[in-house]
Amino acid sequence: MLTQGFSVHYSPLDYMGTKTQGVITAISNKDDRIVKKLLAMGVHTGMQITLEQRFPSFVIRVGQTRIAIDKSIASSIRVRVTT
Secondary structure: OOOOOOEEEEEHHOOOOOOOOOEEEOOOOHHHHHHHHHHHHHOOOOOOOEEEEEEEEEEEEEEEEEEEOOOOHHHEEEEEEEE
């Protein structure tokens, strides 16, 4: 049984606020090319991710790499929020 104070928050990356950190739980899109592109850039499930900027494009930090992506790609990344 779960105790008081326990919560897990999952969110698509495009819904998160700036400076929010989490762990990538899934990458899914109808277009397999987008998924393959993210994997080629080093964006994998289980990795720590930080949303650094939302406008004019989404800027994420994965490991030591900063990547700019658009909203449609950001919506393909599901995150378990840690902060």
